[in-house]
Every structure is written in structure tokens, then in C-alpha cells.
Amino acid sequence: MSEPSDEALLAGMAIGDERAAVVFVRRYQRRVYGLARSIVGDPRSAEDVAQDALVRVWRHAQVFDPRRGSAAVWVLAITRNLAIDAIRVRRPTPLDPAQFLTLGSLSEERLPEEAADASDRAPQIREALRALPVEQRRALVLATVYGLTASDVSEREGIPLGTAKTRIRAGLQKLRRALGAEVPLA
Amino acid sequence: MSVRPADCATVADELPELALGTLSGARRAVVLSHVQGCARCIDEVDRLASAADAILAVAPDAEPPAGFETVVLERMGLSGRRRLRVAPRRRITRIALAAGALAGALGTGLGLGLSSAGGGGPAAVAPIAADLTAHHAILGEVYLAAGSPGWLFMSVDHLGVTGLVTCKVRTVGGATSTVGTFWVEGGAGSWAYQLPVPAGQVRAAWVLSGGAVLASAQLNR
Numbered sequence: 001m002s003e004p005s006d007e008a009l010l011a012g013m014a015i016g017d018e019r020a021a022v023v024f025v026r027r028y029q030r031r032v033y034g035l036a037r038s039i040v041g042d043p044r045s046a047e048d049v050a051q052d053a054l055v056r057v058w059r060h061a062q063v064f065d066p067r068r069g070s071a072a073v074w075v076l077a078i079t080r081n082l083a084i085d086a087i088r089v090r091r092p093t094p095l096d097p098a099q100f101l102t103l104g105s106l107s108e109e110r111l112p113e114e115a116a117d118a119s120d121r122a123p124q125i126r127e128a129l130r131a132l133p134v135e136q137r138r139a140l141v142l143a144t145v146y147g148l149t150a151s152d153v154s155e156r157e158g159i160p161l162g163t164a165k166t167r168i169r170a171g172l173q174k175l176r177r178a179l180g181a182e183v184p185l186a
Numbered sequence: 187m188s189v190r191p192a193d194c195a196t197v198a199d200e201l202p203e204l205a206l207g208t209l210s211g212a213r214r215a216v217v218l219s220h221v222q223g224c225a226r227c228i229d230e231v232d233r234l235a236s237a238a239d240a241i242l243a244v245a246p247d248a249e250p251p252a253g254f255e256t257v258v259l260e261r262m263g264l265s266g267r268r269r270l271r272v273a274p275r276r277r278i279t280r281i282a283l284a285a286g287a288l289a290g291a292l293g294t295g296l297g298l299g300l301s302s303a304g305g306g307g308p309a310a311v312a313p314i315a316a317d318l319t320a321h322h323a324i325l326g327e328v329y330l331a332a333g334s335p336g337w338l339f340m341s342v343d344h345l346g347v348t349g350l351v352t353c354k355v356r357t358v359g360g361a362t363s364t365v366g367t368f369w370v371e372g373g374a375g376s377w378a379y380q381l382p383v384p385a386g387q388v389r390a391a392w393v394l395s396g397g398a399v400l401a402s403a404q405l406n407r
């Protein structure tokens with residue numbers, strides 16, 4: 001282990017360690033920008049969202065609680081929330097969960113510097129997502145990544161509300177079971 | 187208007203929507219009124235919410251536009267020259283302040299405003315600080331913050347090496363444990379670690395490189 005863990009970097013950032021912040025930005029900028037880009041579509045607003053997310057991580061590093069989940073998920077959740085806010089303001093280019101799924105969940109090579117996250121469970125999550133029926137996978141990604149409600153999903157997919165609810169619920173329950181006790185919790 | 191108390195089976199199907207924050211008003215009240223008093227359902231909602239967030243780990247990477255990193259670091263207030271200069275005295279004050287904030291943050295439960303039973307924040311305990319020295323020269327500082335877990339903060343300024351160093355502690359019983367490793371550049375660096383042992387039991391800390399002790403500190407005397 002020649003690289004500090006994400007958690008160690010965040011702990012350093014929490015006490016104002018500027019070196020930790022630089023390493024963290026270099027390690028995460030591609031993932032943060034990539035997620036922002038896949039949610040907002042437009043490169044210009046993706047850049048704004050990604051910058052806001054990293055600045056927010058630096059300012060709020062003290063509230064990161066390693067017992068509640070990995071640093072990667074915390075940072076990406078901040079990015080997602082900002083991206084969702086951005087697309088709510090400005091009516092989005094059509095959302096395409098397929099983009100998130102094919103680019104993200106199939107085979108994505110990580111640079112060595114980005115693999116330093118020892119708790120990287122991406123392969124396991126890809127596997128679990130692949131095991132879902134495609135319609136459940138789409139509904140689940142629309143709800144969790146793009147922040148759509150069941151009623152948004154029903155409208156977008158042209159399916160009854162009840163069906164949208166069932167797909168999201170079943171997809172999430174299956175994913176949760178597949179990840180099982182390994183979902184990091186206190 | 188009294189609401190009939192729901193049981194686990196009644197609310198089970200709605201926990202995913204609660205976890206995603208998309209459950210609507212009336213049902214949300216009913217489901218929440220059960221979940222808030224049910225450790226099993228709180229745990230399930232936490233796990234569903236964690237699973238939903240875990241999907242983000244497979245987000246695609248993309249190369250940000252040129253200049254992205256520079257703009258981010260500027261917006262963080264970290265521009266080229268300033269980044270490399272951190273006055274040691276200012277640093278320890280900042281460490282002390284941040285340690286309090288960190289200890290507070292670690293004691294709180296996040297997520298949906300639900301908090302499981304127990305788990306109050308760590309009590310405020312007088313911080314323990316000591317100089318890191320070698321041959322009577324002060325090379326940096328160590329600071330311990332109590333809590334569960336406790337934290338060790340370390341900063342060095344004149345260590346005389348560039349590279350990876352290891353931090354170890356010795357406890358009251360004489361046992362030693364490795365706390366972590368950190369990067370020192372031009373003899374300087376600062377880091378924070380979770381302690382593998384209670385802060386109150388730490389008697390000494392030292393920094394090593396390739397098995398050689400570069401500096402040590404006596405604590406809790």
C-alpha cells in the first residue's frame with residue numbers, strides 16, 4: 001500500500017491538509033466529472049457540477065463518517081445530488097440510463113491511481129446489476145442515479161405507476177440482497 | 187386522527203421508496219411512524235439506501251476538460267505557492283479545532299434523520315499534544331483526540347526525508363502497533379489516522395523509515 005486510502009485523505013482534508021486535498025482531487029476528478037456528465041449530459045454544466053462537488057468535499061470533509069460507507073460513495077453521492085439539482089433547474093437533454101449502464105457498469109478500466117480505494121466494490125455491483133432484468137435495471141438507475149420518482153419513471157418509460165413502483169422496489173431489494181451484509185454499515 | 191400502528195410486514199414493501207426518499211406524504215407518515223421505533227426496519231432502510239448509493243460506484247469515468255484541476259484547486263483556495271507552505275504553529279491550532287469538529291461529526295448518525303438507539307458523541311476530553319523530536323530537535327508534532335475510535339494527528343516539518351514513512355505507537359502495556367503510513371515531501375507532511383487503540387493508552391509515538399526511527403514523541407505523561 002504505497003498510496004494513502006481515500007479515507008485517510010478525507011481525514012487529512014478534515015484538518016485542512018492541503019496536500020491531501022490535491023491528491024484527492026487528482027484521484028477523483030475523472031470519476032466525479034464522469035458521473036456529472038452522465039447525469040447532466042452537457043459538458044459545460046457537468047464541469048460546473050463536478051467543480052462544485054469537489055469544493056464541497058473539501059469544505060465538508062469533517063462530516064464524512066467512514067462507518068457509514070466508503071469515501072467513494074460519499075463523494076459520488078454529493079456529485080449526484082448536485083447534478084440532480086442542476087437538471088431540475090434546466091430541463092435536461094433526454095436522460096439516458098443506457099449511457100450510465102453501458103459506459104459504467106459493463107467494463108470500465110480504472111487507472112492504477114483510482115484503484116487505491118481498497119473497498120472498491122464496483123465489480124460486485126456490476127455483477128448484481130447485470131443479474132437484474134433489463135427493465136428493473138433501467139427503473140432502478142433512473143430512480144437512484146437520476147433521482148426520478150416512481151411517477152417520473154412511469155411517465156418516462158410509458159408504463160403504469162404501479163409497474164414503475166414494482167420495478168424500482170424489486171430492483172433495489174435484489175441489489176440490496178446481492179450486496180448483502182457487505183454494504184458497509186456501523 | 188389516530189393512525190393504526192403498522193407492523194413490519196405491512197411496511198416492508200414501502201421501505202425501498204422510503205430509502206430513496208420518494209415515498210409520498212400520507213404513506214410516508216405511516217411508514218415512518220413504524221420504522222422510527224423498529225430497529226430491524228431502520229437497519230433495512232439503511233441497507234437499502236446504501237445499496238442505492240452503491241450503484242454510483244459504477245459510474246463511468248470521463249476526462250475533464252483541460253484546466254479543470256487548476257480551477258478546482260483555486261476554488262478550494264489552494265493555488266500553487268500557498269499549497270506548499272503551511273506554517274507549523276497555525277497548523278496545530280487548525281488541527282486542534284478540526285479535531286473537535288471531527289470527534290463531533292463521528293458521533294452523529296446520518297441518513298434520513300433516523301438515528302439508531304445509543305451512540306452518543308464522544309465526550310470532550312482534553313487533547314493530548316506532544317512534540318516529535320530527534321536528538322533534542324523538534325521535527326514536528328503529534329496530537330491525540332479521544333473518542334471511539336480515537337484519532338492521531340501528526341505533522342512534521344524537518345524530517346529530512348522525502349518518501350513514505352510509518353507511524354507507530356506504544357501503549358501503556360508496552361505493546362506497539364502500526365497506525366499508518368504517510369508521505370513526506372522535503373521533510374514535511376501532515377496526516378490523520380484512526381487509532382487502533384484507545385487514545386488514553388498511548389504512551390509514545392514515532393515515525394520510521396525503512397526500520398529506522400526518525401523522530402519520537404512521549405505522550406500521556
Ligand SMILES: [Zn+2]
Nearest residue numbers: 194224226227
Ligand atoms: Zn419493523
